[in-house]
Amino acid sequence: MAAQRGNGGGRPTIRNVAALAGVSVATVSRVFAGSAGVSAELTRRVHAAADELGYRPHVVAQSLASGRSNIVGMLVPNLANPHFYTLIKQVLHDAGRDGYQVLVADSDESPAAERDLGLSLLERADGLVLCAPRSAPGVLRELVGRGRPVLVMDRKLDDPVVSTVVMDAHGAMRELVQHLVDLGHEHVTYLHGPARSWQEQERWRALRGYRRRGLRVSEVPAGATVEAGHRVAGQVLETGCTAVVAHNDLSAIGLMAALDERGLRIPDDMSVTGYDDIPFGRFMSPSLTTVHTSQEEAASAAWQAMRGLLEGGRPGARTVVASEPVFRRSTAGPRSAESG
Amino acid sequence: MAAQRGNGGGRPTIRNVAALAGVSVATVSRVFAGSAGVSAELTRRVHAAADELGYRPHVVAQSLASGRSNIVGMLVPNLANPHFYTLIKQVLHDAGRDGYQVLVADSDESPAAERDLGLSLLERADGLVLCAPRSAPGVLRELVGRGRPVLVMDRKLDDPVVSTVVMDAHGAMRELVQHLVDLGHEHVTYLHGPARSWQEQERWRALRGYRRRGLRVSEVPAGATVEAGHRVAGQVLETGCTAVVAHNDLSAIGLMAALDERGLRIPDDMSVTGYDDIPFGRFMSPSLTTVHTSQEEAASAAWQAMRGLLEGGRPGARTVVASEPVFRRSTAGPRSAESG
DNA sequence: TTGTAAGCGTTATCAT
DNA sequence: ATGATAACGCTTACAA
Numbered sequence: 032m033a034a035q036r037g038n039g040g041g042r043p044t045i046r047n048v049a050a051l052a053g054v055s056v057a058t059v060s061r062v063f064a065g066s067a068g069v070s071a072e073l074t075r076r077v078h079a080a081a082d083e084l085g086y087r088p089h090v091v092a093q094s095l096a097s098g099r100s101n102i103v104g105m106l107v108p109n110l111a112n113p114h115f116y117t118l119i120k121q122v123l124h125d126a127g128r129d130g131y132q133v134l135v136a137d138s139d140e141s142p143a144a145e146r147d148l149g150l151s152l153l154e155r156a157d158g159l160v161l162c163a164p165r166s167a168p169g170v171l172r173e174l175v176g177r178g179r180p181v182l183v184m185d186r187k188l189d190d191p192v193v194s195t196v197v198m199d200a201h202g203a204m205r206e207l208v209q210h211l212v213d214l215g216h217e218h219v220t221y222l223h224g225p226a227r228s229w230q231e232q233e234r235w236r237a238l239r240g241y242r243r244r245g246l247r248v249s250e251v252p253a254g255a256t257v258e259a260g261h262r263v264a265g266q267v268l269e270t271g272c273t274a275v276v277a278h279n280d281l282s283a284i285g286l287m288a289a290l291d292e293r294g295l296r297i298p299d300d301m302s303v304t305g306y307d308d309i310p311f312g313r314f315m316s317p318s319l320t321t322v323h324t325s326q327e328e329a330a331s332a333a334w335q336a337m338r339g340l341l342e343g344g345r346p347g348a349r350t351v352v353a354s355e356p357v358f359r360r361s362t363a364g365p366r367s368a369e370s371g
Numbered sequence: 372m373a374a375q376r377g378n379g380g381g382r383p384t385i386r387n388v389a390a391l392a393g394v395s396v397a398t399v400s401r402v403f404a405g406s407a408g409v410s411a412e413l414t415r416r417v418h419a420a421a422d423e424l425g426y427r428p429h430v431v432a433q434s435l436a437s438g439r440s441n442i443v444g445m446l447v448p449n450l451a452n453p454h455f456y457t458l459i460k461q462v463l464h465d466a467g468r469d470g471y472q473v474l475v476a477d478s479d480e481s482p483a484a485e486r487d488l489g490l491s492l493l494e495r496a497d498g499l500v501l502c503a504p505r506s507a508p509g510v511l512r513e514l515v516g517r518g519r520p521v522l523v524m525d526r527k528l529d530d531p532v533v534s535t536v537v538m539d540a541h542g543a544m545r546e547l548v549q550h551l552v553d554l555g556h557e558h559v560t561y562l563h564g565p566a567r568s569w570q571e572q573e574r575w576r577a578l579r580g581y582r583r584r585g586l587r588v589s590e591v592p593a594g595a596t597v598e599a600g601h602r603v604a605g606q607v608l609e610t611g612c613t614a615v616v617a618h619n620d621l622s623a624i625g626l627m628a629a630l631d632e633r634g635l636r637i638p639d640d641m642s643v644t645g646y647d648d649i650p651f652g653r654f655m656s657p658s659l660t661t662v663h664t665s666q667e668e669a670a671s672a673a674w675q676a677m678r679g680l681l682e683g684g685r686p687g688a689r690t691v692v693a694s695e696p697v698f699r700r701s702t703a704g705p706r707s708a709e710s711g
Numbered sequence: 712t713t714g715t716a717a718g719c720g721t722t723a724t725c726a727t
Numbered sequence: 728a729t730g731a732t733a734a735c736g737c738t739t740a741c742a743a
Contacts, residue, residue, distance in 0.1 A: 087494070089494075090494045090495055091431060091435045091495065092435055094431045094434075094435075095431045095432055095434075095435045100431065102474070102495075110456055110459060110460040110463070111453075111456065111457065111460060111650070113451075116450055116451065116456050117451065119450060119475070120450040120451060123450070123475065123476065124477070127476070127488075132474050132476070132491070132492070133474065133475060133476075134442070134472050134473065134474055134475075135459070135463065135473060135474075136463065136467070136472070136473075137460055137463050148467075152472070154427070154429075154430045155430055155431065155442075257650055257654055261654065284651065285654055287654070287656070288653070288654035288655070288656065291656045310451070310597055311597070311624065311651050313628070314597055314624050314625055314627070314628035315655070315656070316627070316628065316631045316655070316656050318628075
């Protein structure tokens with residue numbers, strides 16, 4: 032017969048409210064759903080009864096009955112990257128305004144974990160915000176196949192059933208490199224990020240394009256973390272370049288620290304650029320030249336798109352958020368140019 | 372009659388599996404719950420049927436029937452603080468191992484939001500991890516009163532119904548200050564953090580204690596962010612101190628950047644200490660003297676405690692994680708000591 | 712406008 | 728060891 036008491040020991044239910052107010056449970060449900068078509072008198076009585084009992088709708092029961100949980104999932108490759116927690120923070124805020132809670136998961140850059148966590152999130156969530164997914168398109172399609180809206184950030188996709196919000200990496204990156212060229216650099220090294228990252232591919236593509244214009248471009252595989260940048264300082268110096276373009280701010284910061292430890296001066300001995308404009312970059316010494324994207328704007332666009340999808344809107348929208356380089360003190364002309 | 376299809380359009384239910392396997396739904400439920408007492412033969416048939424149909428238990432229905440959601444809430448005052456997202460990241464990991472998902476919320480340092488978000492989280496979650504709560508004890512008790520386990524981090528409490536995990540701020544802070552005293556500093560300034568933060572009170576109390584030993588201690592209200600530290604550089608200089616003890620790494624970094632902009636050298640013109648040992652501190656220039664606590668250890672302890680509570684364990688446990696100062700390059704003897 | 716009642720997909724009690 | 732079935736607390740056709 033009766034299952035255990037799942038609630039907090041005698042928490043009032045919709046039936047108690049209905050009884051006290053002298054109405055049916057349907058009416059109480061309608062009042063709390065805010066649906067029109069309930070008389071002012073009954074609405075008042077329901078509220079009075081609910082207040083008296085301290086009634087709050089049971090969200091899990093609501094979810095089961097309605098098929099909506101008012102939860103969205105958010106999956107990022109690395110919560111320790113300021114780019115992602117900034118996104119999360121903003122989405123948390125916007126979603127909260129609309130009555131949604133956010134289940135967060137971190138794949139730690141693992142495509143396999145990405146798939147599992149994504150599926151697991153979709154068991155509960157009404158929709159999924161997938162940040163910079165590293166998974167193959169087939170896996171993404173599998174996630175979408177669960178029948179719930181999926182919004183992809185930081186990765187361009189052709190799939191018409193997912194909406195995407197991306198930052199325009201290409202243009203800003205080219206401006207950044209042009210800046211280095213204008214300063215007189217003739218040999219730059221690129222610190223590669225995670226291979227499966229779409230952003231990485233975009234950034235590298237933009238830089239690589241400069242080879243055709245006579246810029247010498249060396250490559251050093253690194254990663255997307257401070258540690259990765261710190262680790263590869265030796266390899267960078269071996270290239271003999273005068274400037275480094277890092278995949279992101281984190282690896283740029285790590286590299287700068289390592290160069291500093293070796294007694295090199297930035298930007299005098301080496302110019303360094305990052306990407307993302309994380310808050311710390313502005314306060315580094317020297318402050319970091321980087322590329323800024325309004326993450327608030329991106330996150331708001333993402334939530335707006337997600338909300339549209341949750342309300343039944345058609346997927347496939349593509350939002351592109353503009354990016355622009357921010358020139359600070361970590362870049363200058365190469366020493367040879369000064370003394371030459 | 373039938374409500375709408377809440378599921379993804381014809382998703383198999385436990386009944387379909389039972390029918391195909393030729394058993395009752397109760398047996399299917401038992402098999403998936405891993406409960407002993409189902410014959411090997413039926414277990415096999417259930418799994419075969421489930422695989423054939425691609426059946427996965429409906430987590431929301433499970434939640435309603437069992438009263439457990441396998442979700443925990445985690446509420447932090449500021450997701451942009453590395454201290455907190457490190458905690459979240461680790462809890463995400465540990466909780467995930469145990470099959471729990473994590474609902475994250477950010478109160479933005481607002482006690483009112485803390486209460487609302489906490490209550491809202493507890494509607495769904497089996498338990499709540501409350502990080503560095505700024506709310507009054509009464510509010511915390513209200514949250515606990517919802518009948519679900521609450522674990523408080525970064526704040527000491529007397530309440531026997533909540534378990535706590537705190538870092539030992541007092542001892543490490545005193546070592547840090549002693550270090551400054553040993554270096555010859557006679558006048559230090561404290562950059563205050565958020566007034567309602569327990570950690571802030573602990574840190575300040577430890578430093579203030581040095582007044583009795585003849586140390587001159589000035590105070591500047593700041594906050595817990597990079598911007599806060601950056602903003603108050605002028606006030607700091609007006610005190611005439613030779614060293615600054617900041618509430619945390621973030622405000623220390625902000626202050627250092629501001630001092631740098633004014634042409635001051637650290638540590639030559641001013642020693643600066645932080646607190647938390649966030650990853651960036653090691654890679655700053657100069658690297659930041661701070662206090663390290665194993666956040667992995669703290670987070671693991673927190674999850675372990677939470678899991679115990681979720682399994683019905685008695686609350687009230689107090690875990691204290693050790694902290695120790697990390698001396699790096701942002702501290703040195705005062706200039707007057709050198710030239711004097 | 713309001714009420715009735717059939718689900719939603721499980722779990723867990725009770726009987727066998 | 729297995730099955731039948733009443734909850735869990737709500738939403739939403741459908742009837743009135």
